[in-house]
Amino acid sequence: MSDHPTRRDFLKLSSAGLAAAALANGPIASAKGANDKLIVGLIGCGGRGSHDAKLFRNTPNVEVAYVCDVDENRRRKAADEFGIDSQHSVSDLRRILDDKAVDAVIVTTPDHWHSIAAIVACDAGKHVYVEKPISHNIHEGRLLVDAAARNKTHVQHGTQSRSTPMMIEAVKLLDDGIIGNVLVAKCWNIQRRSALAPGQDADPPAELDYDNWVGPAQMIPYRTNRVHQRWSWWYHFGTGDMGNDGVHDIDYTRWGLGVKTHPSKVTALGGKYYFNDDQEFPDTQQVTFEYPGDGGVGHRKLLIYEQRLWSSNYPGNVDSGAEFYGDKGQMFLSRRGKVEVRNERSAPVATNIKPSPQNDVLHVKNFCDAIRDGAKLNADPLIGHLSTSLCHLGNIATRLGRSLNFDPQKEQILGDDEANALVRRPYRDHWATPKGA
Numbered sequence: 426m427s428d429h430p431t432r433r434d435f436l437k438l439s440s441a442g443l444a445a446a447a448l449a450n451g452p453i454a455s456a457k458g459a460n461d462k463l464i465v466g467l468i469g470c471g472g473r474g475s476h477d478a479k480l481f482r483n484t485p486n487v488e489v490a491y492v493c494d495v496d497e498n499r500r501r502k503a504a505d506e507f508g509i510d511s512q513h514s515v516s517d518l519r520r521i522l523d524d525k526a527v528d529a530v531i532v533t534t535p536d537h538w539h540s541i542a543a544i545v546a547c548d549a550g551k552h553v554y555v556e557k558p559i560s561h562n563i564h565e566g567r568l569l570v571d572a573a574a575r576n577k578t579h580v581q582h583g584t585q586s587r588s589t590p591m592m593i594e595a596v597k598l599l600d601d602g603i604i605g606n607v608l609v610a611k612c613w614n615i616q617r618r619s620a621l622a623p624g625q626d627a628d629p630p631a632e633l634d635y636d637n638w639v640g641p642a643q644m645i646p647y648r649t650n651r652v653h654q655r656w657s658w659w660y661h662f663g664t665g666d667m668g669n670d671g672v673h674d675i676d677y678t679r680w681g682l683g684v685k686t687h688p689s690k691v692t693a694l695g696g697k698y699y700f701n702d703d704q705e706f707p708d709t710q711q712v713t714f715e716y717p718g719d720g721g722v723g724h725r726k727l728l729i730y731e732q733r734l735w736s737s738n739y740p741g742n743v744d745s746g747a748e749f750y751g752d753k754g755q756m757f758l759s760r761r762g763k764v765e766v767r768n769e770r771s772a773p774v775a776t777n778i779k780p781s782p783q784n785d786v787l788h789v790k791n792f793c794d795a796i797r798d799g800a801k802l803n804a805d806p807l808i809g810h811l812s813t814s815l816c817h818l819g820n821i822a823t824r825l826g827r828s829l830n831f832d833p834q835k836e837q838i839l840g841d842d843e844a845n846a847l848v849r850r851p852y853r854d855h856w857a858t859p860k861g862a
Contacts, residue, residue: 463793466491466521466530468542470503471653473556474533477583478507480789481531481554487793491521495634496653516634518542519856522549528796529579532556535656536663537642540565543580544859547572554792556583558668559809563817563836564849566810568859573806581792581802582809584676586760588788591781592677595756595764598776599681603766605753611729612678612747614671618734621658621704624650641855641862650703658704665706666734668816670745673760673783675730676804676812678747681758682728687814687833688714693822699735708734712819730819821847 463486467478470492482489491513494500504514521527522545529552532542540560543553547569559582560566573580586592599607629635629647638652639645645661657663667675695710710732718724740746746759754774757765762782766774794800814836821844822829830839838845852858 461486461797463487463528463796464490464526466493466518466524466527467503467507467533468493468518468521468530468546469533469535469538470494470496470499471533474531475503475506476785477531477533477554477556477789478503480785481793482507483786484789484793490527491515491524493518493521495637497632516637518545522546522551528552529554529792535638536668537561537656537661538640540569541641541857541859543569544572545857547576547578547580550576550578552579552792552796554581554583554789555809557672557809558664558813558816559806560813560817561662561664562848562850563814564862565859566806566813566817567836568861570806570810572859579792579795579802580806580809581788581795582804582806582813583788584673584804584809584812585783585785585788586673586677587680587803587808588791589760589781589784590787591762591764591778592680592758592760592783594776594778595758596677596681598766598778599749599751599756600683602751603754603774603776604749604751604756605769606723607682607749607751608723608725609727609729609750610678610682610747611731611750612671612674612745613731613733613740614666614674614745615731615733615736615739616670616744617737618666618700618708620700621655621702622650624648624655624703641852641858643851643853658706660705663706664813664816665820666708667706667710667712667730667732667819668813671730671732672813672816674745674747675728675815676808677758677760678728678730678749679812679815681747681749681756682716682726684716684726684728685811686716687811687831687836688716688728688818689831689833690715690717691818691822691829691831693819693828694826695732695823706820707732707823710819710823712822714815714818728815730815817848 465481478489481487489507492503492509493515530546532555543555546553626646626648635647651659657669693712695707698709700708712730714728716726743759743761749756754768760783762780764778768774791803795802852862
């Protein structure tokens with residue numbers, strides 16, 4: 426099954442016509458020939474940044490030439506790890522974007538910088554490999570989709586299951602009807618997290634440029650439990666575990682369900698059922714998304730997301746997974762390398778799929794191949810936007826404790842001003858604040 430939209434789908438989903446205009450002007454041009462070296466810069470030098478930069482460094486004919494971070498200690502550590510000299514170890518990402526030799530950037534910042542840094546990079550003519558979630562809010566994601574199309578740049582979202590052979594083959598079987606018409610799919614993110622340690626407002630450490638760490642987001646005081654490895658659990662900077670880890674399973678579940686637009690209705694229950702600490706996002710969630718299609722029988726679909734961050738009792742013995750329910754059977758699938766198909770009488774159905782875990786190496790290769798020879802991206806920005814928006818909608822519905830009616834074309838929550846205000850965020854006056862934000 427292909428989740429890449431047709432031209433008609435893209436035109437329908439574009440909010441400002443920018444994406445449509447770019448497509449009409451022709452395909453994205455390759456920046457390099459098949460044998461040319463790709464020059465890449467790393468933006469965000471935490472653990473995930475180091476992981477992704479190693480993948481690029483180990484890809485044939487790719488050079489990691491820059492590292493960028495607003496934390497001096499992290500930047501120096503990354504520079505040492507990748508052999509980067511002082512001129513190419515920078516605190517301002519614009520130093521990378523100004524270098525015409527750079528073909529692409531890796532964005533592994535905190536969530537509130539993901540779309541922002543990617544948009545700025547696209548506007549500078551750079552291709553972007555951006556980690557999940559692709560955005561901090563729905564409107565930002567749409568701005569990035571438009572920026573990539575407007576600038577004809579490749580943007581690959583870090584949902585690596587899209588490049589994993591097992592997942593590709595499993596979704597093709599679903600598309601070919603191995604379990605009939607798939608009407609419902611359920612995925613889960615179940616793991617035992619730790620409580621967030623108590624924190625307090627304080628002056629930022631000397632090595633951290635906190636003003637630029639906050640970036641275009643509205644300024645709030647530095648807090649000792651709100652920066653490195655902890656920003657995910659705060660509304661201002663993160664997207665909770667639904668956006669942090671659940672987005673992986675939501676993405677391949679949406680892919681297998683065969684839905685290529687936003688849902689129209691969202692219902693959710695949940696909250697902090699276990700952790701009595703500072704984190705703002707829920708540790709427990711049950712979210713259901715309805716895709717009405719044309720409203721006819723057999724065309725409506727449900728996607729269900731389940732989250733428990735205090736449990737080690739996993740469905741199917743895996744912390745992440747999905748079940749697809751068709752009118753002729755069921756498929757169990759996990760990015761941990763598990764697949765199982767049963768018919769309508771629950772008897773096992775043999776497949777030729779070789780189980781394999783999520784493949785980050787192939788995801789990076791697909792991105793580099795797109796730049797060099799125009800290969801189709803496995804996780805383009807629209808794919809990332811549609812999947813990540815489910816995390817945002819689920820978090821909004823859980824946070825407010827009520828159902829949402831969503832307009833897929835306008836990307837607005839209907840009849841609920843409080844909820845609709847959370848589709849976007851206010852920004853302060855900052856050089857990186859995107860136009861239209």
